[in-house]
Amino acid sequence: MIIYFSGTGNSLTVAQNIATGLNEKVMHMNEAKKLKTINDRIIGFVFPVHNYDIPPMLKAIIEKLDFPMVKYSFGIITHGGDKGNTMFSLKSLMKDKGSDLHYYSDVLMPVNSRIMYGLLTDKIEERISDSKTKCDAIVNDIKGEKQNAQKIRKNHLIAVMHNLADTNFLKKRFTPVVDTDLCTNCGICQSVCPVNNISVIKGKAFIGDSCEQCTTCMHWCPQVAIHYGKRKVRKEQQYHNPEIKLKDISKRNL
Ligand SMILES: Cc1cc2nc3c(=O)[nH]c(=O)nc-3n(C[C@H](O)[C@H](O)[C@H](O)COP(=O)(O)O)c2cc1C
Ligand code: SF4
Ligand code: SF4
Missing domain, CATH: 3.30.70.20 (Alpha-Beta Plaits)
Structure with a gap:
């Protein structure tokens, strides 16, 4: 099962491409929100980086879910160039559940954020075209149950930047x-x-x-x-x- 969030469709195309390659299903986070447990052996998350981290709404949903049968989990982020501490946060969430994150990857996509980047409109076609090749590589990695998430570390400077972006002001x-x-x-x-x-x-x-x-x-x-x-x-x-x-x-x- 691949749980996803997507505001402007980048992460949805990536989730769909990966799901097709793996013969898996996609589920929007708001559908997952209605469940208590997901009993799949393989669980994936596909979503955009927001302010150097997981979008808070998705984080809140993952926190409430249980994955009792999971043997292999992966996280794929779409982003505009700054991955931040997103994968560290996802790994921490999975660890809190007594599980782990096994594999992660990222797909560079057109930027949809006014807050961080001022809605850059260049490189749209190039990034979308490159993303398909990247999705194929990710599918192959996941099929082989590649593990690369052991060494994810928190970047404390980026955490400060995230907290600044998260202020009420x-x-x-x-x-x-x-x-x-x-x-x-x-x-x-x-x-x-x-x-x-x-x-x-x-x-x-x-x-x-x-x-x-x-x-x-x-x-x-x-x-x-x-x-x-x-x-x-x-x-x-x-x-x-x-x-x-x-x-x-x-x-x-x-
Ligand atoms: C509120 C907000 C914050 C963002 N913060 C980041 C960021 O910290 N780093 C980054 O590389 N991209 C950032 N982005 C860009 C998105 O991660 C990127 O465009 C993503 O592919 C959008 O995916 P979607 O179309 O599935 O929503 C941000 C976008 C939004 C809307
Ligand atoms: S910017 Fe705010 S109001 Fe607009 S879609 Fe996102 S959460 Fe909803
Ligand atoms: S703000 Fe825009 S999208 Fe929302 S109801 Fe008005 S016209 Fe439609």
């Missing part, structure tokens, strides 16, 4: 706001928010208090009505993986 700064003049009440942002933090009130989208600054709503809004305070987002700054459609993201946020 910065979080508030990068919590999206809806331009109600542009909002047409289509409900798309509500359907893609992975933590159900968006409601529609009096015909306009409203961002609640549980935002995890994942930027998903901002990327998928067809009216480009979701901004960051005074920072306006432009159409060309929105991104989603070209192989992934809106329905692939929205239908899985349960």
